[in-house]
Amino acid sequence: QVQLVESGGGSVQAGGSLRLSCSRSEYFSSNDCMGWFRQAPGREREVVARISGGGDDTSLADSVAGRFAISQDDAKNTVYLQMNSLKPEDTAIYYCASGHVTLWLTLQCDFDAWGQGTQVTVSS
Numbered sequence: 001q002v003q004l005v006e007s008g009g010g011s012v013q014a015g016g017s018l019r020l021s022c023s024r025s026e027y028f029s030s031n032d033c034m035g036w037f038r039q040a041p042g043r044e045r046e047v048v049a050r051i052s053g054g055g056d057d058t059s060l061a062d063s064v065a066g067r068f069a070i071s072q073d074d075a076k077n078t079v080y081l082q083m084n085s086l087k088p089e090d091t092a093i094y095y096c097a098s099g100h101v102t103l104w105l106t107l108q109c110d111f112d113a114w115g116q117g118t119q120v121t122v123s124s
Contacts, residue, residue: 009118022096033109
């Protein structure tokens with residue numbers, strides 16, 4: 001099973017930026033899908049962003065569109081989540097996930113591997 005390791009979390013003031021990284025243990029093929037999820041205390045885990053293996057298809061949650069961006073570096077088997085204009089409500093544990101695309105039209109993915117999570121804290 002693919003192994004995922006996240007890094008880049010931390011504490012930042014509102015309006016600041018952070019970049020999360022997720023390193024994969026295996027090559028990221030074109031039918032693969034990578035995603036970033038987050039879970040705040042007392043809330044369910046929610047998807048933040050997804051990207052296809054080829055990098056041509058991405059999807060962002062409405063709550064982060066225009067502020068976050070997902071990208072990948074094939075040479076490094078790494079996926080990034082650039083987070084700008086952070087808000088206190090972005091505070092959560094962020095998880096990287098790996099899987100495969102099940103519906104290309106909306107970039108729906110079936111995730112079957114997860115990282116350990118990295119804490120992001122945004123203060124007002």
